[in-house]
Amino acid sequence: MSRAYNFCAGPATLPESVLRQARDEMLDWRGTGMSVMEMSHRSDEFVQIAETAEKDLRELAGVSDDYAVLFMQGGASSQFSTIPLNLLGDKGSADYVNTGIWSKKAIAEASRYGQVNVVASSEDSGFTTIPDQAAWKTSAEAAYLHYTPNETIGGLEFDFVPDSPNVPLVADMSSNMLSRPVDVSRFGLIYAGAQKNIGPSGLVVVIIRKDLLGKARKETPTMMNYQVIADNDSMYNTPATYSWYLAGLVFKWLKEQGGVQAMGEINLRKARKLYDFIDNSDFYANPIDPRFRSWMNVPFTLADDALNSEFLRGANACGLLNLAGHRSVGGMRASIYNAMPEAGVDALIDYMTDFAKERG
């Protein structure tokens, strides 16, 4: 088929123009006679690619020189250990907010390295809302305060940045990085697996306030030591060069779209359109507190679960792919990251309309 609309939660759809450029440069990057994936990471060409990507990311996200930007290998799951190993220090405890499956994974891994205090949880609600910050039982003694701004599986997204003036705020932005403006200066550390809004899997971007470097525990594997990675411009070992290059192409594309301000407006419009359609339907439903509905991941159910397979088959036939919900929750989920064009959301709504008419 020609290009489909791919609603996969990650690895996820990439901008078509980025893939076209990657395709055109595959055998010969700008007259060098090499693919980017064949370049030494220490070559002038690749260093230029890497530095440009960092510069563009800093510009897009508004990252000041108080922060280091790291392009590390792995993904959020490896950061779940890397963060406590680097930040727990002699404090020994950290505060975590539990808003869903990814929060829980982060909590489970951190608990292996120190005392984790779950200072708030929306588990009682089935993770359909975000607990009011006024009720969080945070501690001034915590090494950091961790939360998950967007729960990819649950489709639950913070519409505010928690206040944490004295304890460094740490955020897993894997699924909403660069999707709308965020004030980076309020964070100690932001991390994001690339495979949703940034590029291919295997790369994780870490933005860390420089005063938090240099506190890693003795047993921290060298490749997980933020200070080492920062001191070596993410090239202590051979980084994931091709993923880094693709991330750079995505950053350029984001700048062409008008940056995260423009992206946020588009994303809000896309999400609203889909939620409004669901809310106005008797056939589809979304259980999340409207205030905290994710702009990136839209889970929904059909009035009759027995129709799920037919819905998915029909969607596939129309080139609307990967709408099945996560295996842990079932139902449907449409991931509509930055790279999902508004036309893809429109096509999905058209299909959902027809399906509900025929089967509802």
Next chain:
Amino acid sequence: MSRAYNFCAGPATLPESVLRQARDEMLDWRGTGMSVMEMSHRSDEFVQIAETAEKDLRELAGVSDDYAVLFMQGGASSQFSTIPLNLLGDKGSADYVNTGIWSKKAIAEASRYGQVNVVASSEDSGFTTIPDQAAWKTSAEAAYLHYTPNETIGGLEFDFVPDSPNVPLVADMSSNMLSRPVDVSRFGLIYAGAQKNIGPSGLVVVIIRKDLLGKARKETPTMMNYQVIADNDSMYNTPATYSWYLAGLVFKWLKEQGGVQAMGEINLRKARKLYDFIDNSDFYANPIDPRFRSWMNVPFTLADDALNSEFLRGANACGLLNLAGHRSVGGMRASIYNAMPEAGVDALIDYMTDFAKERG
């Protein structure tokens, strides 16, 4: 320029046919309407790609069912910690052979986790030879015996597999994996960063005897726990899917070339040609004990170091790229991995001949 001959030590040249296929499939993998890098790692399509790659690797390298094959994120440097964390167990000590810069890095990292006994070293010779195994001071109590079959920087390669009937043998094959036949059954663990003979950087292949699984220390980050990775078919988290796909294309290409037996013959011929030329020249020299010269990385010096820059400029102008030696040793180095065609070696020899005539 058109495709150059790229002698980079890593990331390194890839087979042109692999890059052409990756280019042609970039926007739409076999009618799915998606790039491989946009596919869910749990989709039928990607699972098929992943399983085929593993099957082809098992066939190429002769890996029996006694071994798990893992496609992990990172590279050899991350394995330098992963190995002691997983294998030291209650033994507390491991034996390491020191034959160059990569051995030393492995030793330094392992020393952070337990007692490392350097059972043999060729440092006195300037790492120009391999110590005779009869003189190695190995211990029956060691958790494992680690060595580096090919030193990428020094250009020093074992022509034998050490005997280690009772202690698991661990080998960093980053730079000579699949370059010639090797009896996998003699190893406890083989690992290889992909970016030399396998694919793009960011992926490391681990072949581990199954009885060595399940011994990780408590503090091992989950993403470094071999047992967890094996139990989840390398998909505990999102793996480096695109690199895995490219590795699979390289494995297919290797099979088309006749597998590692045929590759070994070609590699020996390429290496011999270049070493013979160097040995017969008054202008070029290679310091390595002829028995242990690497088939993959051929360092050489010019009679006058002052000519190095001119040599490199002229080479670049002829499309012979990345011949500078590692920054730690200087001189020249031609990396001639599987994907370097014999014509590339011929072109290099032609250039070296002309340069020596003009400047020698």
